Amino acid sequence: MRLTGIFCLADNITARETNRNFFVETQNFHLQTTKFSFHCKFAMTGSENEKSPTEQDKPKHLWMVKPCEHYKDEYSDCRSFKARFHQYFVAGEMTDCSGWKSDLDNCYKWEGKQDLEAANNIIESEKGRVRQRLQGHYNNDIWQPRKVPLSEAEWKPPLPPSIEKGYEASFLQLKADGIKSGEETLGDVDENIRTGAGGMLDSEQSSYCCIV
Amino acid sequence: MPTWVDCSESVEEALARLDAESKANAAARMAKKAADAAAAAAPKQRPLSGNALIDAMKSEDLAKCRSLYPERGGDPYKPSWWNIMFGGEGREGLDKIKCERNVWQIAKKSHLVRILLDALKASGCEVDIRRHISCEVCDHSVTGGYDPILNQVVVCQNTARYQGLIQGVLTHELIHMFDYCRNKMDLTDAKHLACTEIRAANLAHCSFLSAWTYGSASPFNIKQRHQECVKQRATDSVLAVRDMPKEEAREIVESVFDKCYGDLEPIGRRIRRGSDDIRKAYKERVYYGYI
Numbered sequence: 078m079r080l081t082g083i084f085c086l087a088d089n090i091t092a093r094e095t096n097r098n099f100f101v102e103t104q105n106f107h108l109q110t111t112k113f114s115f116h117c118k119f120a121m122t123g124s125e126n127e128k129s130p131t132e133q134d135k136p137k138h139l140w141m142v143k144p145c146e147h148y149k150d151e152y153s154d155c156r157s158f159k160a161r162f163h164q165y166f167v168a169g170e171m172t173d174c175s176g177w178k179s180d181l182d183n184c185y186k187w188e189g190k191q192d193l194e195a196a197n198n199i200i201e202s203e204k205g206r207v208r209q210r211l212q213g214h215y216n217n218d219i220w221q222p223r224k225v226p227l228s229e230a231e232w233k234p235p236l237p238p239s240i241e242k243g244y245e246a247s248f249l250q251l252k253a254d255g256i257k258s259g260e261e262t263l264g265d266v267d268e269n270i271r272t273g274a275g276g277m278l279d280s281e282q283s284s285y286c287c288i289v
Numbered sequence: 290m291p292t293w294v295d296c297s298e299s300v301e302e303a304l305a306r307l308d309a310e311s312k313a314n315a316a317a318r319m320a321k322k323a324a325d326a327a328a329a330a331a332p333k334q335r336p337l338s339g340n341a342l343i344d345a346m347k348s349e350d351l352a353k354c355r356s357l358y359p360e361r362g363g364d365p366y367k368p369s370w371w372n373i374m375f376g377g378e379g380r381e382g383l384d385k386i387k388c389e390r391n392v393w394q395i396a397k398k399s400h401l402v403r404i405l406l407d408a409l410k411a412s413g414c415e416v417d418i419r420r421h422i423s424c425e426v427c428d429h430s431v432t433g434g435y436d437p438i439l440n441q442v443v444v445c446q447n448t449a450r451y452q453g454l455i456q457g458v459l460t461h462e463l464i465h466m467f468d469y470c471r472n473k474m475d476l477t478d479a480k481h482l483a484c485t486e487i488r489a490a491n492l493a494h495c496s497f498l499s500a501w502t503y504g505s506a507s508p509f510n511i512k513q514r515h516q517e518c519v520k521q522r523a524t525d526s527v528l529a530v531r532d533m534p535k536e537e538a539r540e541i542v543e544s545v546f547d548k549c550y551g552d553l554e555p556i557g558r559r560i561r562r563g564s565d566d567i568r569k570a571y572k573e574r575v576y577y578g579y580i
Contacts, residue, residue: 141576159561160564162497166500166512166515169512201299204300211554213551213553214552214553214554216311217484217552218311218314218318218548219549220472221315222473223471227414232414232440232470233420233440234440244419247385247386249392249419249424252418253419264397266399266571269398
């Protein structure tokens with residue numbers, strides 16, 4: 078059953094747009110742990126579809142359509158008790174979750190039947206979310222945004238010699254030198270958590286299953 | 290401005306309209322400021338940094354900062370014999386190494402801190418893990434700080450000993466650094482200070498439990514108390530580094546609250562503890578250019 082799940086994921090990657098591969102791959106490990114058979118079913122259905130849209134028909138911003146797992150996650154999370162409590166705590170009222178529901182339905186239509194109208198609906202919905210998020214950012218005119226990035230002198234003003242001397246033989250200096258020379262790297266966060274040197278962070282969710 | 294991979298016209302139109310509105314607001318503010326400044330002393334040409342910032346800060350505020358962060362002057366902290374015998378002090382060297390190791394672990398394994406590091410890098414301000422983060426002994430009332438003079442995040446090795454706490458400190462202070470990187474933030478202006486503290490409290494703190502222990506909320510007082518928690522935390526943060534009456538600090542926080550509370554960049558959402566929000570925010574960051 079699990080092997081079937083992994084093969085289906087592999088099929089799923091090839092069936093999708095190549096420019097969305099990065100999103101699918103970063104989610105790979107997460108997807109493997111939750112309902113991969115469900116994910117597998119839709120991948121196979123998609124690849125059997127005879128009426129695939131041509132390259133010209135496909136919407137320009139198809140990369141904005143996320144995997145259906147994402148919308149299902151967000152929808153069920155939006156309606157959960159803890160999320161409702163948090164919504165009441167922050168906004169004083171419950172959020173309307175119907176947006177996620179319609180996106181989920183449209184996502185099924187797009188992945189199952191390659192329904193272009195459904196894909197466009199999701200794209201419009203995602204644009205609305207982007208607009209809403211950035212609107213708050215652009216409305217903040219308490220300060221002026223910089224038009225030119227900070228200069229080196231402004232970003233790294235010279236340190237007092239006593240502080241610099243203290244940093245010379247420090248642990249972080251060792252790591253910083255390693256990053257510069259290429260020996261060390263911060264690396265991928267999920268990979269670092271999975272290999273788990275030094276134990277898990279208590280503030281991160283650490284429960285997952287291993288496919289192997 | 291975040292780099293946008295592929296813009297569409299409808300999004301551009303909306304953003305252009307918002308941009309025009311915010312420019313109109315900014316122009317009105319600038320005109321008012323210029324009028325005020327013309328009557329008073331000469332206006333500042335650019336945000337202060339370095340020695341100019343030290344000169345512009347009031348001596349009481351500088352003294353307050355130096356008492357909270359004694360090692361900022363460059364001299365290492367020397368504990369008294371009493372504190373060594375009975376206060377658990379005397380191992381500052383070891384504490385520093387442990388703190389730096391924790392910082393390294395957090396930078397490698399925390400999604401939240403990585404969002405901020407990536408956002409800073411994408412904004413042209415790549416964080417050098419040695420130059421921009423410093424582990425020091427601080428006053429027991431603080432767990433971290435942001436030094437705008439040297440542009441460093443200070444992590445208090447004696448009060449922030451656990452990775453969870455250090456993650457919170459790094460997130461909070463890197464938000465200040467992000468605001469400095471992306472905006473002409475002048476921390477001698479109390480409104481700028483209040484705004485950045487509101488954003489940090491909004492994004493990095495104030496879960497329900499945290500608000501409850503802070504006194505801003507209770508099981509009988511839940512509705513919209515997140516805002517009250519953010520206001521209280523921001524006011525306390527402003528008072529920690531500015532010598533002013535509490536009412537004045539609260540008034541300044543209230544005056545900038547609405548605009549700063551809605552600005553959620555670069556994380557993009559108010560994280561709910563125990564949920565998958567951090568991972569979702571981490572995956573969404575690429576859509577906003579924070580790679």
